[in-house]
Amino acid sequence: MPLLALIAVTAVWGVTFVQVKDAVDVYPLFAFLAIRYAIATGVLAVVGGRRVLTLGRSGLAAGVYCDLLTGGAGPTGCIGTRLVVDGSGTVQLQLNPTSAVAIDVATRLSSS
Numbered sequence: 001m002p003l004l005a006l007i008a009v010t011a012v013w014g015v016t017f018v019q020v021k022d023a024v025d026v027y028p029l030f031a032f033l034a035i036r037y038a039i040a041t042g043v044l045a046v047v048g049g050r051r052v053l054t055l056g057r058s059g060l061a062a063g064v065y066c067d068l069l070t071g072g073a074g075p076t077g078c079i080g081t082r083l084v085v086d087g088s089g090t091v092q093l094q095l096n097p098t099s100a101v102a103i104d105v106a107t108r109l110s111s112s
Contacts, residue, residue: 045091066107069100073107082109 023032045052054061062085066073070080083103085091091102 023096060089060091060103060105061108062089063106064109065103066109068102068104068107073109077109078107 020036064078065083065085066078067081068081072079081101083091083093083101085103091103095101
């Protein structure tokens, strides 16, 4: 299914390229872009609006995540550091100046 979606997006992108090129010749560029992005925002709001409302400030849903830099997720849980994202999307961290963390939604183990 993802391959078909990718093919569909590629086909639509290719078909609209010529129309966009012609439209930019006729309409002012920034006005055209404003309308184009307004339409895209409206479509994405309808499709993903509920999901966005469940996200906290960090953009991550509440839960336990594994730090990718210290090992990521294994078959029984985190190999390295566990990071807890609370309901408001906040992660409490204490890092040394030369250290970092990397969180990916694929490493979410459970909801908190």
